[in-house]
Amino acid sequence: MVFVDVVRESAAAGRVVLWEESARDGAQAKTLMTPGFRVRLARETGRVFGADGPRHAVFAAGFPAVCGEEFEAVRRVATEAEGAVSVAAVCRGARRDLEQAVASVRGSRHARVMVVVPASDAMAHVMVHRTAPEALADGVDLVKRARDLDEEVAVDVCLADASRAGHLLMAHYAQAMTGAGAGLIVLADTVGGQLPHDCREMFGRVRAEAGDEVVLASHLHNDLGLGLANTLEALAAGVRVVSASWLGIAERAGMVATEQLLFLLARHTADVLGADATPWWTPPDLTRLPVIARTVAARRVSR
Structure with missing residues (x-):
């Protein structure tokens, strides 16, 4: 069977893909x-787009x-929400x-893992006690490792603190990671302080320098209330x-x-x-959104 990365394929065709973070970043x-509840939410999220979830x-x-409980939770979503959405597990660059991430989603159709790799010297020093180029070079090796572990699991790389990293450096390693088999390269404003014009310049410059084979994605926090504006700039x-x-829940200001x-x-x-x-391959059914939002809100209150 030939592996097809439906998310990368959709983005390359100009279709919008949502990377839903309420169950993962929301935990923080x-x-x-x-x-x-994660299984239920994953299914409901997929139903917004019908068969094209x-x-x-x-x-x-x-x-x-x-922890073991978190591994089993991800495994359950990968098993029970299969076909409704593309299920992803997130991991550090180790x-x-x-x-563990690959094992948690293995066997699920359209499964993915996202490896978080620091892109700025400041973040690399904190996360892995190395320089940014060293951390990014390790990221290329991790992509190769992931593809060796299971060629049916797509692997994406999140460049943490991209908003404070060098554009040319990220473009170079985005090319290398894509060449090694990465599906998406995610540029993250990890600290949520990037201004919109800087965000647009970052995505535009990295995209232009990296070339058409690299498919970029965004992960933009809202610490200074700029998440929506910056997402529009990325688009x-x-x-x-x-x-x-859902509801904007994620660490800090979401x-x-x-x-x-x-x-x-x-x-x-x-x-x-x-x-x-x-x-859209299938336009979203907007009538489902209020129900999902209320469900998530009720879940937060019940906790």
Whole structure:
């Protein structure tokens, strides 16, 4: 069977893909969801796009290396939400973490892992006690390792603190990681302080220097209230995979709200994406969004 990365394929075709973070980044906002609730939320997220759920929604199910219970939670989402969304496990840039992440989603259709690699010297010093170029070079090796572990699991790389990293450096390693088999290269404003014009320049410059084979994605936090504005700038720069979270829940001040972004794109498609844009294989069913948002809100209250 030939492996097809439906998310990368969708983005390359100009379709919008949501990387849903409420179950993973939301856990860092003290809103830990039970395995059963994650399965339910993943399925409901996929139903927004019908049969094209896996091509329009990546559901970050969790961080398997945290503990055995978290591994089993991610495994349950990968098993029970298969076919509704593309299920992703997230891990640090360490071999053991990577192996656990791949194992947690192995065998699920359209499964992915996202490896977090520091892109700035400041973040590299904190995360791995190395320089940014050294950490990024290790990231290339991790992509190769992931593809060796299971060629049916797509591997993406999140460049942490990209907003404070060198554009040419990121473009160089984005090329190398893509050449090694990465599906997406995610540029993250990890500290949530990037201004919109700087965000647009970052995505535009990295995209231009890295070339057409590299598919970029965004992960933009909202510490200074800039998450939505920056996500719109990423889309204007040609990015088609964007992170979001139901109700905006994520660590610290969160990130752009999934329901808000979908309503905005429906209302201002041409303004944001261009007059000739065809952003959906199946347009989102916006009538489902209030129900999902209320469900997540109730879950937060019940905790």
